[in-house]
Amino acid sequence: MSKFSLITKGLLKENPTFVLVLGMCPTLATTTSAMNGLEMGLATMFVLILSNIVISLIAPVVPDKVHIPVYIVVIATFVTVLQLVMQAYTPGAFKTLGLFIPLIVVNCIILGRAEAFAGKNSVWDSALDGIGIGIGFTLSLTVIGIVREILGSGAVFGWKFISGDGILAFVMAPGAFIVLGYLMVLFNKIAKK
Amino acid sequence: MAAKSTLTNMVLCLFGVCFVCAALLGAVFVVTKAPIEEAAAAEARASIAKVLPAGGEISAEMPSDAEGIGGYFVQTSDGAVTAYAVKSVAGGFGGPLALMVGVLPDGTVFNTSVLSHSETPGLGAKCTEEGSRFREQWKGFSGALSVKKDGGDVDAITASTITSRAYTKAVAQAVALVKGMSGGSAVHSATATHEPAQKTSVDGTAAAPKTKEDQL
Amino acid sequence: MEYLLIIISAIFVNNIVLAQFLGICPFLGVSNKLSTASGMSLAVCFVITLATVVTYLLNKYLLVPFGLSFLQTIAFILVIAALVQMVEIVLKKVSPSLYQALGIFLPLITTNCAVLGVAITVVTKEFTFGGESHLLGLGEATVYAFATSLGYGLAMILFAGIREHLALNDVPKAFRGLPIALISVGIMALAFLGFSGIV
Numbered sequence: 390m391s392k393f394s395l396i397t398k399g400l401l402k403e404n405p406t407f408v409l410v411l412g413m414c415p416t417l418a419t420t421t422s423a424m425n426g427l428e429m430g431l432a433t434m435f436v437l438i439l440s441n442i443v444i445s446l447i448a449p450v451v452p453d454k455v456h457i458p459v460y461i462v463v464i465a466t467f468v469t470v471l472q473l474v475m476q477a478y479t480p481g482a483f484k485t486l487g488l489f490i491p492l493i494v495v496n497c498i499i500l501g502r503a504e505a506f507a508g509k510n511s512v513w514d515s516a517l518d519g520i521g522i523g524i525g526f527t528l529s530l531t532v533i534g535i536v537r538e539i540l541g542s543g544a545v546f547g548w549k550f551i552s553g554d555g556i557l558a559f560v561m562a563p564g565a566f567i568v569l570g571y572l573m574v575l576f577n578k579i580a581k582k
Numbered sequence: 583m584a585a586k587s588t589l590t591n592m593v594l595c596l597f598g599v600c601f602v603c604a605a606l607l608g609a610v611f612v613v614t615k616a617p618i619e620e621a622a623a624a625e626a627r628a629s630i631a632k633v634l635p636a637g638g639e640i641s642a643e644m645p646s647d648a649e650g651i652g653g654y655f656v657q658t659s660d661g662a663v664t665a666y667a668v669k670s671v672a673g674g675f676g677g678p679l680a681l682m683v684g685v686l687p688d689g690t691v692f693n694t695s696v697l698s699h700s701e702t703p704g705l706g707a708k709c710t711e712e713g714s715r716f717r718e719q720w721k722g723f724s725g726a727l728s729v730k731k732d733g734g735d736v737d738a739i740t741a742s743t744i745t746s747r748a749y750t751k752a753v754a755q756a757v758a759l760v761k762g763m764s765g766g767s768a769v770h771s772a773t774a775t776h777e778p779a780q781k782t783s784v785d786g787t788a789a790a791p792k793t794k795e796d797q798l
Numbered sequence: 799m800e801y802l803l804i805i806i807s808a809i810f811v812n813n814i815v816l817a818q819f820l821g822i823c824p825f826l827g828v829s830n831k832l833s834t835a836s837g838m839s840l841a842v843c844f845v846i847t848l849a850t851v852v853t854y855l856l857n858k859y860l861l862v863p864f865g866l867s868f869l870q871t872i873a874f875i876l877v878i879a880a881l882v883q884m885v886e887i888v889l890k891k892v893s894p895s896l897y898q899a900l901g902i903f904l905p906l907i908t909t910n911c912a913v914l915g916v917a918i919t920v921v922t923k924e925f926t927f928g929g930e931s932h933l934l935g936l937g938e939a940t941v942y943a944f945a946t947s948l949g950y951g952l953a954m955i956l957f958a959g960i961r962e963h964l965a966l967n968d969v970p971k972a973f974r975g976l977p978i979a980l981i982s983v984g985i986m987a988l989a990f991l992g993f994s995g996i997v
Binding site: 410417469492494497558561566569570574577 | 818908915981
């Protein structure tokens with residue numbers, strides 16, 4: 390697999406949201422607006438890249454029986470680092486994303502990639518994989534966020550183009566599921582071509 | 583590819599990883615401690631400035647045992663108290679509704695802003711919309727502190743009575759606190775002295791004229 | 799009275815899956831058959847309640863008094879992972895039939911965001927009852943965790959029933975599988991929105 394395709398596969402063939410269907414919880418909860426989706430995607434990508442790198446570095450010396458708890462400790466450490474850094478330097482985003490920042494620890498994408506890829510590949514490849522999947526995840530979240538924001542608030546990235554409210558159901562729970570469902574159909578149609 | 587799963591290996595590995603991670607976290611914690619406190623302080627300062635008249639100096643946070651009050655700040659100008667900023671909490675629709683209420687010493691509300699809420703988007707959450715009818719009425723409010731439905735002077739948000747009631751209650755708590763202070767001899771800061779010209783109303787609610795006409 | 803409010807709020811008003819978006823991955827993955835859905839709900843109920851109690855105590859008596867709150871995430875997830883391991887071992891010895899019935903679901907619960915989510919919510923979020931808000935005590939936290947997992951089970955079982963019917967229907971090809979499932983959940987969530995305002 391060429392190095393470039395390692396990055397691009399996260400966009401289409403192995404898109405974590407629409408193809409692998411991983412990391413659903415933050416996908417549904419944090420896409421109430423385009424900006425929120427973007428922030429969540431970037432936060433997750435940060436942890437994914439770093440944990441992929443570290444795990445592929447230490448995988449050769451980790452005994453098989455304890456590899457899951459060890460991976461979890463590594464991932465949890467980077468999530469906590471992210472938490473502290475966000476709390477200090479981006480308090481607005483920290484407040485908006487709230488509970489879902491610590492929940493990055495149990496985001497199936499990160500542990501999944503650690504198991505499936507980082508544990509068995511070189512550091513450079515693992516980093517690229519992290520970047521690819523991370524970009525795919527961020528883009529998916531941002532797109533969902535854009536759709537929900539347009540339909541639900543009549544705005545994009547905070548820039549309102551109608552006065553008053555949109556269809557509020559879209560920034561609330563039902564809208565998340567419905568938008569994701571329809572976008573999945575759209576994605577599958579596009580990806581098949 | 584992985585090392586052998588002997589007991590020593592496993593224990594060593596776990597300990598090693600935990601040790602390194604703990605060290606890293608400790609370091610990051612120490613580095614970010616000051617910025618985190620600074621960010622919180624900046625946020626607090628901004629939320630206070632929003633609800634007070636410009637200028638003057640703001641005291642440190644004063645504690646309070648009053649119901650629903652998280653604490654308050656005193657704004658002084660040339661040694662005289664010009665306003666109070668009170669953190670007040672009431673139970674809203676989806677969770678606690680926390681407000682910063684700027685109150686003049688005579689009990690008139692200068693302005694309000696929302697610190698945190700769990701209200702429904704499009705309904706109760708409208709209480710965060712600056713410039714809306716609901717929010718504007720609070721600027722200089724000195725009427726009866728309950729919603730019109732309950733016989734007061736507060737114009738509620740359409741279809742969000744519970745949120746409106748909670749908002750009103752939080753403001754009422756703040757006003758009550760200030761009235762309790764201005765009337766009494768409570769010492770709240772070393773520099774505060776009451777100007778003799780500042781009258782404190784004995785019964786600020788019923789007698790005060792409405793300052794905002796109903797927008798119907 | 800407060801306990802009743804907690805229970806109704808956790809099951810209907812703030813349903814963990816349909817309103818809080820926690821536990822979605824297993825929710826979508828396991829709910830295509832009623833039997834697997836029930837098995838998973840049982841396992842989740844057990845783990846969430848137990849994990850919440852342990853993490854609550856850990857937080858109250860170890861993390862907070864020593865100023866170690868920043869280690870909350872890492873401590874909680876390790877407790878949950880260890881707990882799930884222990885439950886597996888104990889269950890295998892004590893009730894092999896139940897262990898068989900739960901099968902693969904048990905280890906998967908470690909990565910179920912609902913467990914970590916509830917554990918963190920319980921120690922950080924303030925709850926409002928009749929105008930007063932405060933953090934939960936241990937008893938209230940346990941009831942909340944248990945009720946939350948009941949809400950999870952309810953949503954899963956309802957959904958499994960719907961999915962079994964969907965499988966027998968003529969769904970357009972592009973929508974088959976997850977997309978139509980997601981849209982159905984969306985409509986379910988819309989229905990559950992009607993519960994808001996009860997407490």
